[in-house]
Amino acid sequence: MAGVDPRNYTNFDSQVRYAQAAERGKFQFLFMPDFPVLTGNVETEAPMINIDPMMTLAAVARGTERIGLVATGSTTFNEPYNLARQFKALDLMSHGRAGWNAVPTSDPAIAANYGRDLPSRSEKYQRLHESIQIVQALWGSWEKGAWLHDAASGRFADPFRIQPINLRGNHVGSSGPLPLPPSEQGQPVIFQAGGGDQGLEVAARYASGVIGAVYTIEAARAQRMALRNAAERVGRDPDEIKFFPGLMTTITPDRRSGLDRRIAVSGETFPQRVEYLGQMLGLQLYAARLDEPLSTAQLAAARPSPRDPRSAHALNIAREGWSLRDILAHGVIDYHPVIAGPAVEAADHMQTWFEAGAADGFWLSPDVYEDGIDALVDEVVPLLQDRGLFHRDYEGTTLRDHLGAPPQYGLDTRIML
Amino acid sequence: MAGVDPRNYTNFDSQVRYAQAAERGKFQFLFMPDFPVLTGNVETEAPMINIDPMMTLAAVARGTERIGLVATGSTTFNEPYNLARQFKALDLMSHGRAGWNAVPTSDPAIAANYGRDLPSRSEKYQRLHESIQIVQALWGSWEKGAWLHDAASGRFADPFRIQPINLRGNHVGSSGPLPLPPSEQGQPVIFQAGGGDQGLEVAARYASGVIGAVYTIEAARAQRMALRNAAERVGRDPDEIKFFPGLMTTITPDRRSGLDRRIAVSGETFPQRVEYLGQMLGLQLYAARLDEPLSTAQLAAARPSPRDPRSAHALNIAREGWSLRDILAHGVIDYHPVIAGPAVEAADHMQTWFEAGAADGFWLSPDVYEDGIDALVDEVVPLLQDRGLFHRDYEGTTLRDHLGAPPQYGLDTRIML
Numbered sequence: 001m002a003g004v005d006p007r008n009y010t011n012f013d014s015q016v017r018y019a020q021a022a023e024r025g026k027f028q029f030l031f032m033p034d035f036p037v038l039t040g041n042v043e044t045e046a047p048m049i050n051i052d053p054m055m056t057l058a059a060v061a062r063g064t065e066r067i068g069l070v071a072t073g074s075t076t077f078n079e080p081y082n083l084a085r086q087f088k089a090l091d092l093m094s095h096g097r098a099g100w101n102a103v104p105t106s107d108p109a110i111a112a113n114y115g116r117d118l119p120s121r122s123e124k125y126q127r128l129h130e131s132i133q134i135v136q137a138l139w140g141s142w143e144k145g146a147w148l149h150d151a152a153s154g155r156f157a158d159p160f161r162i163q164p165i166n167l168r169g170n171h172v173g174s175s176g177p178l179p180l181p182p183s184e185q186g187q188p189v190i191f192q193a194g195g196g197d198q199g200l201e202v203a204a205r206y207a208s209g210v211i212g213a214v215y216t217i218e219a220a221r222a223q224r225m226a227l228r229n230a231a232e233r234v235g236r237d238p239d240e241i242k243f244f245p246g247l248m249t250t251i252t253p254d255r256r257s258g259l260d261r262r263i264a265v266s267g268e269t270f271p272q273r274v275e276y277l278g279q280m281l282g283l284q285l286y287a288a289r290l291d292e293p294l295s296t297a298q299l300a301a302a303r304p305s306p307r308d309p310r311s312a313h314a315l316n317i318a319r320e321g322w323s324l325r326d327i328l329a330h331g332v333i334d335y336h337p338v339i340a341g342p343a344v345e346a347a348d349h350m351q352t353w354f355e356a357g358a359a360d361g362f363w364l365s366p367d368v369y370e371d372g373i374d375a376l377v378d379e380v381v382p383l384l385q386d387r388g389l390f391h392r393d394y395e396g397t398t399l400r401d402h403l404g405a406p407p408q409y410g411l412d413t414r415i416m417l
Numbered sequence: 418m419a420g421v422d423p424r425n426y427t428n429f430d431s432q433v434r435y436a437q438a439a440e441r442g443k444f445q446f447l448f449m450p451d452f453p454v455l456t457g458n459v460e461t462e463a464p465m466i467n468i469d470p471m472m473t474l475a476a477v478a479r480g481t482e483r484i485g486l487v488a489t490g491s492t493t494f495n496e497p498y499n500l501a502r503q504f505k506a507l508d509l510m511s512h513g514r515a516g517w518n519a520v521p522t523s524d525p526a527i528a529a530n531y532g533r534d535l536p537s538r539s540e541k542y543q544r545l546h547e548s549i550q551i552v553q554a555l556w557g558s559w560e561k562g563a564w565l566h567d568a569a570s571g572r573f574a575d576p577f578r579i580q581p582i583n584l585r586g587n588h589v590g591s592s593g594p595l596p597l598p599p600s601e602q603g604q605p606v607i608f609q610a611g612g613g614d615q616g617l618e619v620a621a622r623y624a625s626g627v628i629g630a631v632y633t634i635e636a637a638r639a640q641r642m643a644l645r646n647a648a649e650r651v652g653r654d655p656d657e658i659k660f661f662p663g664l665m666t667t668i669t670p671d672r673r674s675g676l677d678r679r680i681a682v683s684g685e686t687f688p689q690r691v692e693y694l695g696q697m698l699g700l701q702l703y704a705a706r707l708d709e710p711l712s713t714a715q716l717a718a719a720r721p722s723p724r725d726p727r728s729a730h731a732l733n734i735a736r737e738g739w740s741l742r743d744i745l746a747h748g749v750i751d752y753h754p755v756i757a758g759p760a761v762e763a764a765d766h767m768q769t770w771f772e773a774g775a776a777d778g779f780w781l782s783p784d785v786y787e788d789g790i791d792a793l794v795d796e797v798v799p800l801l802q803d804r805g806l807f808h809r810d811y812e813g814t815t816l817r818d819h820l821g822a823p824p825q826y827g828l829d830t831r832i833m834l
Contacts, residue, residue, distance in 0.1 A: 006566035006573050010509040010598060012479070036502060038596035042574040047596050052506035058475035059510065062429070079494055081530045085453060089469035092427040093476065113498045115590025149423035156423050157459045173532025179455035179464050181427060 004265075004368055009046040015056050016063035018373050025377030026391055028402035029068030029099060031191070031211060031244075031363050032057060037109045044268065054086050061094035068399035070099035070191050070209070075131035076124050077105060077114040081174050083131065084138035087188045088180045096184030096398035099209065100135070101191035102202070104128050123171070125198040130169030132190065132206050133411060137165040139187035140410020141177030157181070185398035186407040203241065204230035206412060208405040211363050212245040215309045215337055220245045220358035242360035242403055246336030247350065250367045251343050251375035258340030259322075259329040265368060270328045277328060280304065280311040281318065290325045294318050313337075336365065343379035351389055421682075421785050426463040432473050433480035435790055442794030443808055445819040446485030446516060448608070448628060448661075448780050449474060454526045461685065465785075471503050478511035485816035487516035487608050487626070492548035493541050494522060494531040498591050500548065501555035504605045505597045513601030513815035516626065517552070518608040519619070521545050540588070542615040547586030549607065549623050550828060554582040556604035557827020558594030574598070602815035603824040620658065621647035623829060625822040628780050629662040632726045632754055637662045637775035659777035659820055662770065663753030667784045668760050668792035675757030676739075676746040682785060687745045694745060697721065697728040698735065707742045711735050730754075753782065760796035768806055 008014040019030055032053040040047050050056050053071035061069055069090060073083050083100070091098035104124035105111060111118040119127070146161035165176035192203035193211040203210045210227055214220045220243075228238035252258040263270075271287035278285035282303040283294070294302065299319060304311035314332035322330070331338025339346040353359045366372030384390035400407060425431040436447055449470040457464050467473050470488035478486055486507060490500050500517070508515035521541035522528060528535045536544070563578035582593035609620035610628040620627045627644055631637045637660075645655035669675040680687075688704035695702035699720040700711070711719065716736060721728035731749035739747070748755025756763040770776045783789030801807035817824060 004568075006568055009566070009573075012510050036498065036596075038579070038594050042579065043576050044571055044573055046573050049596060051509065051597050052502055054472065055475045055503060055506040055510060058472045059479050062476050062479050077496055078499065079531050081453065082495065082499075085469055086472060089472040092468065093429050093472060109592070112592035114496050115585055115592070149426070151421075151423055154461055156426075156461060156463050159460050162455070162459065168532055175526075175529035175532070177455050179453075179466060180468050 004370065006046055008370070010051060012056065012059040014370070015050075016060055017370075019060040019064050019067060021373040021377055023064050023067040025373075025381045026393055027067055027364075027377075028361065029070050029097075029209075029399060030057070030060065031101070032069075032071040033101075033193075034072035034074065035107070035110070037107060037113055039109075054090065057090055057098075058093060061090060061097065064094075066097070066394045066397060068097045068099055068189075068402050069094055070101055070189070070399070072101040072103055072193070074103055074105040074110075075128045075172075076119065077111070077116075078131075080131045080134040080172050081138065081178075084135040084174075084178055085180065087135070088139055088178060088183070091183040091185065091188045092180065094183075096186075096400070098183070099189040099191050099399050101193050101211070102128060102132050102135075102206070103192070103194050121198070125202070127169075127171040128202060129205075130172050132202070134165070134167050134169070134172060134174050136187070136190075136206070136408075136411045137167055138174060138176050138178040139182075140408075141165055142181045142409075144182060144186065144407075144409045147181035182409060183398075185400040186409045189399050189403060189405055189408075200226060200230050203227055204234050204236070207241055208400075208403050209242050209244060212243055213335060214245045215313065217353055217356055217358045219309060220353060221356060224358060224360070240405060244361045244363045245353065245359050246363045246365060247346070248331060248334055248336050248338045248365045248367070249346050249376055249380070250338070250340040250372065251346060251379055252341060255341040258342075259326050261369070262329045262331065262338075262340050262367065263325065267325065267329070270325055273328055273333055274324055276333060277314065277324065280308050280314050280332070285324060291323050293321050293323050336363075343375070343383055346376070346380045347383035347387070350384065351387060354389060421787065423463055425787070427468060429473065429476040431787070432467075433477055434787075436477040436481050436484060438790040438794055440481050440484040442790075442798045443810055444484055444781075444794075445778065446487050446514075446626075446816060447474070447477065448518070449486075449488040450518075450610075451489035451491065452524070452527070454524060454530055456526075471507065474507055474515075475510060478507060478514065481511075483514075483811045483814060485514045485516055485606075485819050486511055487518055487606070487816075489518040489520055489610065491520055491522045491527075492545045492589075493536065494528070494533075495548075497548045497551040497589050498555065498595075501552040501591075501595055502597065504552070505556055505595060505600070508600040508602065508605045509597065511600075513603075513817070515600070516606040516608050516816050518610050518628070519545060519549050519552075519623070520609070520611050538615070542619070544586075544588040545619060546622075547589050549619070551582070551584050551586070551589060551591050553604070553607075553623070553825075553828045554584055555591060555593050555595040556599075557825075558582055559598045559826075561599060561603065561824075561826045564598030599826060600815075602817040603826045606816050606820060606822055606825075617643060617647050620644055621651050621653070624658055625817075625820050626659050626661060629660055630752060631662050632730065634770055634773055634775045636726060637770060638773060641775060641777070657822065661778045661780045662776050663780045663782060664763070664766065665748060665751055665753050665755045665782045665784070666763050666793055666797070667755070667757040667789065668763060668796055669758060672758040675759075676743050678786070679746045679748065679755075679757050679784065680742065684742070684746070687742055690745055690750055691741055693750060694731065694741065697725050697731050697749070702741060708740050710738050710740050753780075760792070760800055763793070763797045764800035764804070767801065768804060771806065 034053050035049045057069045087100045143161040148155045189208045190206040191209045192207040224243040231238045231241050250258045274285045274287045304315050317327050317330045366376050451470050452466045474486045504517045560578040563575050565572045606625045607623040608626040609624040641660040648655045648658050667675045691702045691704045721732050734744050734747045783793050
């Protein structure tokens with residue numbers, strides 16, 4: 001595909017270039033999902049995954065100076081000690097820019113890569129709670145100021161401010177201490193990106209940032225409010241948790257070229273998606289008619305499916321008269337809202353959501369073209385800056401600075417194990 | 418301590434500088450032990466550990482071009498899938514320079530950091546065998562040439578050359594495939610650094626490099642021969658396994674300044690070591706007499722202890738008339754043989770051992786001073802090059818090239834799970 005080098009899949013230089021572009025745009029953080037399994041049609045496209053989030057962020061940490069570095073790490077098949085050590089190492093390496101998106105694993109194919117079946121949902125969440133508490137306790141096993149590194153006196157550390165943690169839950173445990181001192185931000189920031197009541201509970205207790213998968217402004221506002229209320233219920237200031245709904249972008253001079261660019265990326269999958277688009281609209285649709293718009297009769301009969309929150313938007317796009325192919329190119333079946341078109345549309349989307357209390361910021365996913373991030377940085381960011389909605393430079397140096405989260409040493413909540 | 422910045426403990430720049438110096442010396446690989454527990458007297462000295470081998474080698478991979486990168490990864494508390502993924506990511510990131518030192522965990526304090534007790538030795542070794550086979554199978558789940566990355570035809574990979582592994586042992590398992598293509602050397606190289614018959618068996622089956630902890634030329638030759646014989650018994654060419662005994666160096670213009678430099682680093686621990694030195698020599702020795710040599714009567718009565726293979730060397734040093742402090746400064750109780758003195762002594766040591774069939778190379782550990790590696794590279798390496806014992810430049814680009822190990826895709830031996 002023109003504009004995408006298939007070798008980028010294993011090219012850490014391209015990951016570093018991407019991060020440097022985001023840093024040029026003063027983005028607060030990179031957010032790295034994780035999906036340790038081979039998926040997709042590998043014959044025609046690179047898997048949409050990062051080959052290893054921590055190794056990638058190590059490379060990025062060495063090639064950037066300010067942008068935060070948030071990686072997903074599942075607690076279902078990882079030991080708390082290993083998570084604590086590697087995220088803290090990233091935090092030290094980046095001088096206080098690391099964050100951990102703490103999630104359970106929900107795909108049976110991933111469990112199979114670990115030679116196991118998925119535990120029950122309640123067991124996974126119990127282990128997640130235990131793991132976060134152990135990891136935060138390990139991070140805090142060196143108190144603030146424990147690391148002296150005083151060349152003059154020869155004192156390396158204050159052993160009275162380094163303590164074991166001796167925590168043992170039902171699923172995981174650790175004695176500690178971790179042999180790593182605090183970073184410039186104390187310890188990494190917790191993120192959360194799961195869903196449901198159990199995910200909300202985790203976010204409310206521990207998270208400073210939450211990534212949302214939400215399609216409408218109303219749903220985003222409701223999720224953000226639920227999150228803030230849940231935080232208050234556990235005694236936290238709701239402003240301590242920032243909600244970042246996703247937004248996917250293809251920034252082009254006009255809508256048509258944006259759609260064409262998206263068709264070039266994923267148009268080959270459209271024929272098999274037509275049937276589902278029909279279900280969303282309450283119609284029978286056929287791949288053979290991919291290049292035709294809906295007929296007047298179809299538009300009159302169409303009803304957005306209550307089973308898919310993206311359906312109303314899909315119908316709105318259909319009513320604009322686009323062909324089925326172009327409706328799909330609008331990303332109506334994508335994981336997040338999609339902007340395909342001029343920068344001002346992306347800026348307007350974000351301003352509207354932000355001013356409606358539906359977002360504290362956004363997790364932006366530019367398309368896979370190598371210049372997708374540049375269009376965001378060079379065209380969308382200046383619009384937001386001119387409108388007074390986005391900072392013109394970093395105010396601090398750590399991820400906690402960027403999020404307005406206070407420094408942290410150890411657990412943020414009382415131990416519940 | 419002068420010449421050692423205590424902040425180096427968390428400074429990845431200093432790790433990269435160290436690696437770049439070793440690469441300037443054309444060293445074949447860096448070898449990174451791992452010891453995930455806080456040890457030592459943290460009040461006065463940095464722990465003698467790396468805070469995270471994989472994150473460190475990720476940084477080093479980005480800052481070097483030719484030197485191999487070998488990290489220790491225990492199979493006792495790590496999942497094969499995680500080991501396979503992270504070492505393969507390092508292999509891709511470094512363009513074929515990664516190696517994995519596959520070992521079991523033997524310290525109960527490490528087990529406690531994972532909230533567990535140590536499994537039995539036989540269980541640990543069974544899990545080690547299973548883990549190496551699963552990891553190698555995952556590495557080989559993409560055959561040679563499976564990754565097409567053909568921008569012209571749009572073909573990313575050949576799905577018929579990517580296969581699941583579906584291995585399940587008594588302790589660990591994985592379905593695969595790993596979503597990572599082969600590197601420039603196929604897959605990482607296996608190293609081994611354990612001991613005993615079970616360690617020998619692991620080395621013989623899987624390893625291309627073995628790190629030895631051995632104090633005398635006779636013992637090193639015996640270990641190397643045992644290793645080669647064990648490799649032949651499992652049907653391998655013994656030349657495929659290289660044996661690297663350790664050597665610790667403090668390179669200075671003369672012996673006296675070498676001893677003083679070592680006293681500055683660790684002299685404070687000497688008083689508590691005097692009693693053990695006495696046991697090695699069959700004498701009662703006292704810390705109060707640290708600055709005196711052994712008396713004629715003591716030298717006449719001294720007998721090297723058969724329980725410590727370092728004893729004969731300690732007695733030889735004592736007979737040279739050094740004080741107890743200086744005897745200890747010679748490193749007679751260290752983990753490996755120690756050279757403290759002029760470069761020619763280090764070169765002579767290596768030439769003697771190499772020509773006696775006691776080593777294929779050496780794992781060199783310069784002292785903790787920042788210029789310790791430079792003295793090795795700038796003073797010892799040229800001597801070995803002039804004697805025709807060491808290459809003047811890298812012949813290839815991958816770790817397999819440096820070791821003379823053939824490219825590998827998948828398991829090197831038949832599956833025994």
